[in-house]
Amino acid sequence: MKKRFTTLLNNNRLVHAYLFEGDGNELAMWLTKQVFCKIISDEPCGECSSCRRINVHNHPDVHVIEPDGQAIKIDQIRLLQKEAAYKGVEGSKQVFIIKQADRMNPQASNALLKFLEEPFQDTLSILIADKRDSILPTILSRVQTIRIDVSNSLEREARSKGYTSHKSLPILSTVMTSIEEFEKHQEVVDEWTALIRATFELSQTQATLSVQTAWLERFSDKSTQLISIRLVQSYVKSLWLAKRDQKNPWGLASRPNYTWNELLLMQQLVDELGRGFYSNQHYLLGLEKFFLSKPVA
Numbered sequence: 440m441k442k443r444f445t446t447l448l449n450n451n452r453l454v455h456a457y458l459f460e461g462d463g464n465e466l467a468m469w470l471t472k473q474v475f476c477k478i479i480s481d482e483p484c485g486e487c488s489s490c491r492r493i494n495v496h497n498h499p500d501v502h503v504i505e506p507d508g509q510a511i512k513i514d515q516i517r518l519l520q521k522e523a524a525y526k527g528v529e530g531s532k533q534v535f536i537i538k539q540a541d542r543m544n545p546q547a548s549n550a551l552l553k554f555l556e557e558p559f560q561d562t563l564s565i566l567i568a569d570k571r572d573s574i575l576p577t578i579l580s581r582v583q584t585i586r587i588d589v590s591n592s593l594e595r596e597a598r599s600k601g602y603t604s605h606k607s608l609p610i611l612s613t614v615m616t617s618i619e620e621f622e623k624h625q626e627v628v629d630e631w632t633a634l635i636r637a638t639f640e641l642s643q644t645q646a647t648l649s650v651q652t653a654w655l656e657r658f659s660d661k662s663t664q665l666i667s668i669r670l671v672q673s674y675v676k677s678l679w680l681a682k683r684d685q686k687n688p689w690g691l692a693s694r695p696n697y698t699w700n701e702l703l704l705m706q707q708l709v710d711e712l713g714r715g716f717y718s719n720q721h722y723l724l725g726l727e728k729f730f731l732s733k734p735v736a
Contacts, residue, residue, distance in 0.1 A: 440585070444470055445481050454583050456555050456564040458574070461587035463567040464538070464613070468493065471501055471534045474563065489529075495668065495713040499528035505538045508699050509683075513546040516554065523559045531561040540566035541573035548575050555581040597621055607632040609688040613676075614669035624663070631657060635670050636689065638730070646730035650723060664722050668713055671729070675709045678702060701734035708732055 447453050448470075459466055472483035472490045475498065483490050492498040502522055504515050519535055527533045537543075543551065555564065555578060564582075571579060594612040602608070602621070607629045615621050621628070634657060638649045658667040677687035679702055684693045697705070708729050715725045 440466065440587075441469060442481070445473065448473060453563060455558040455562065456566070456582040458540070458566040458568065458571060458579065458582040458584045459587055460568055460571050460584055463565075463585070463587050465593070466585075466587060467536050467565045467567055470563075470565065471536065474532060474534055475500070494665065495716055496710065497714045500530065500533045501536070502533065503536045503538065506542045508703070509542070511537065511539070511543040511547045513544070513550050516543075516547045516550040520550070520554050523554070523562050527561070533559075533562045535562065535564045537564070537566045539568065541568035541570060543574075548578065552578050552581070593618060593621065605629055609690075610670070610673060613673045613688050614666060624666070627657070631667070632670065632689075635667070635674060639674060643731050643733075643735060647727050650726045650730060654726065655723060658722075665716065668716050671726075672709050672713060675702075675705050678705070696736040697734060705733050 444453075469483065472485070472493050475489040475493065476483040477487040477489055478484040485491075485494075489498060493501055496503065502519060504511060504519060507515060519537075523533060523535065537551070552575060558564070566574070566578075566582060568574060571584060593615060594608045596618045597605070597608055600618070600622075602625060605611075605625065605628060610632050611621055611628055624631075634649070634653055638646050638654070641649060654667065658664045674689055677689040677691050678695055678697060680687035681691040681693055681695050682697065682699070682702060712725050712729045716722065
């Protein structure tokens with residue numbers, strides 16, 4: 440699939456909108472990095488400024504929309520339309536990723552339909568949905584649907600290589616982009632996820648103490664610190680899924696004791712944490728602020 444997209448991109452033959460049906464988040468991020476990567480290759484380099492900013496959700500020409508509470512609302516699509524009307528900040532291209540596109544309310548769906556009917560030049564829209572059944576047929580007629588195997592490719596590749604005892608594989612598949620990255624850290628990844636899970640269950644004071652000691656010991660360089668930030672983002676996303684009684688990679692119980700407003704605050708805090716890390720905010724200060732500010736279940 441990735442080879443196919445690389446060929447289309449190199450030949451300037453990408454269509455203006457795709458629907459990734461299934462587990463499309465990894466492919467969407469990969470394609471976005473491939474669009475903006477400063478190194479022309481069959482794979483995004485992961486190291487240039489564009490790739491690194493996309494990794495921490497801080498690229499000015501990459502716009503991600505997710506449900507606001509229980510649904511994607513019309514104001515979110517209107518903001519997308521407004522952004523698309525302008526040229527990209529760092530070039531002509533812009534990418535719009537709409538996660539859980541099957542959760543658009545009717546007004547948002549109609550607004551998106553108009554956007555897809557009259558696409559702006561140099562924009563790429565990627566819709567991601569578990570199932571296409573809940574998406575308007577008129578929207579489906581204006582996107583190219585790509586069906587993706589629901590079993591994560593990294594997890595599948597790791598298990599095929601004999602890594603069958605790692606309990607954290609479903610989690611790591613949401614934050615790592617290659618089997619090489621997993622193999623580099625495979626001896627400690629279960630320890631990492633156990634630490635993050637435990638820290639979320641501590642009081643604010645205890646969590647801050649854990650960050651100052653255990654986290655600093657285990658995440659001691661930039662590359663592992665970035666993985667830890669992604670794991671925190673993954674955990675927060677799983678809280679959203681659990682709140683909706685949906686399966687999540689962390690295996691969190693349904694209906695966690697957070698209100699929707701508390702989850703929204705936590706999402707804002709974790710987004711700020713990612714942006715701060717890329718902006719060279721001190722690693723410990725960013726995490727301390729997150730765990731001191733996040734709601735306690």
